[in-house]
Amino acid sequence: MALHATCIQNAVDQLPTNIRQVGRDYLAQERLARRWRLGDADYAAELRGYADRYHPHIHAHEAQLVATCTCEGKRMPCRHAAALLLDLEQNAEMYYETPWALAQTAPPMLARWPFDQELNWDLIPDLPPFWREPFSDGALHRLQQRLQTSSIRSRLSRDPLAPLWAEMHASWLEQPAVRAQFDLWRDRHLTKSLPDDFEAWLMLHWMQPCLPLAPIMNVVSAGANNPACVDALLSFLWRPHLVHPTGERLVTMLADLTILQPDLANVLWTRYTDLDPGSLRQADAWYQAGRADRAIALIDRHLPDDPKLRREARLRLIAWLAPEDGIPHRIALAWESCSLTPVEPVRHLIDPKAWDSLKSSIQARQKSGAVTDDRE
């Protein structure tokens, strides 16, 4: 269960007064740093006490918060966990997922019990770098300077920009200029770092599933090392990670596997149908793997019932089919959206009488009050 503001508030209210005051003093003296979260339910930080460093941890479980701490205090929450709770009350959004350096080096056993093991806390920065915070116009110039001054390294795992791309707040990647710089950087790596760095590419995609990595998978797929890479991907998919699995991350890995080993991926997609309504993501992966026929067959067979998904499916079919084969989907879309816009581009392919009849039926629907949806 995720952390909720009211849960934190309740836990703070229940702290004994003296413990709460020590926690406040810690924060006022800026003794709390290296904020870190694991998924949505585990939050931890480093607390520099008067004699030592401690690592309190809060786990959210069914509206209850459970505190633990490396001080092994008999009473929980201890003063360090109290400081963590007080900080979460104010700064929960400053807790970011595992940074690249730690995710890259942590052994799988550590990922299973991260709060019971020796963790290299120095790999979590005192304060998150600016690219982990949401996009702002003011910081764009700083980011671009950083992207431009860095030269590309032959190994992805040693490239100074890899952490930036992996950790960047997803809102940065909605900026076309930033996205274009990523594409350039990725393509310069295409011939340099593959396949030796395949695992690092997987980690990059896991941490940042919205990055377009199909070109990387296509190069691997065409190479002699493809079977080894399929093995690496499968073991990556099933091992524990310090960056928690989400539906988006799992679907991204399945899409990569579809490019590398489509038949095997096909079996796995059936286990995750709830993560891919309408099979649209699987179809996209087939298409990116150069198998438009499979992509089309997959969604053409069972168009989704949900109107929004059905529209998404039709738009894909229109883009992937030959113009004349896409006509039935354009007409259906025109009918469903109550607008002629989807059929305008193929008007020259439609019999004039059929066109007039379609136009008058849609106009009749519009008059009857059906909502027009003119999106392309």
Ligand SMILES: [Zn+2]
């Ligand atoms: Zn403690």
